[in-house]
């Protein structure tokens with residue numbers, strides 16, 4: 001059986017051509033994309049600054065797809081409501097970004113969004129144990145957060161497998177997302193470990209033959225994946 005149906009591809013807007021963002025989103029919408037990943041960086045939690053609320057609002061106005069907002073910001077509690085108002089469907093905060101993870105997760109739920117928690121490559125799986133039942137999504141960073149186009153860190157696959165087992169123990173329907181350096185060479189290892197959402201920036205948007213070819217190349221890998 002093919003894995004294609006149970007694996008979601010979430011293109012990462014960070015790698016888009018911002019001079020043609022609307023056009024690229026329409027193109028991907030037409031190719032059946034149902035989730036976009038939106039990276040917010042504050043120059044403090046991570047050493048880079050990306051995009052924020054006005055860009056999310058613009059995106060919300062042009063697509064019906066799910067918007068998966070990844071907050072790579074310190075004290076994310078300060079911004080949850082604003083991103084929910086701007087059109088986020090899912091908000092992920094980082095475990096490393098606040099001492100009040102539980103409160104921040106509650107705030108996401110109260111704001112009416114799906115609840116996500118992201119973990120850096122060095123953060124062990126077990127720290128999620130006492131909040132796992134609050135989650136709809138776990139974002140496992142497969143690069144250090146802060147930049148697109150980085151090299152996938154292979155050792156993170158075993159953490160994905162541990163998290164998939166933890167999710168199975170609480171018998172909840174929680175998505176596990178692999179984020180960073182995912183492409184045709186690395187998709188298979190994260191899927192085999194138990195990820196079911198692939199965040200893909202560079203491999204789609206920067207494909208030498210264009211984003212449709214980039215998406216097709218990933219879909220071919222998924223189609224050939226045997227369970």
Ligand code: DX5
Pocket residue numbers: 012014015037039070143144145146147148149150179180181182199200201202203
């Ligand atoms: C990295 C971001 C990723 C990034 C993925 O800090 O969280 O979402 O955009 O992009 P690629 O696929 O280029 O690694």
Ligand code: ZN
Pocket residue numbers: 012037038039070179199
């Ligand atoms: Zn991300």
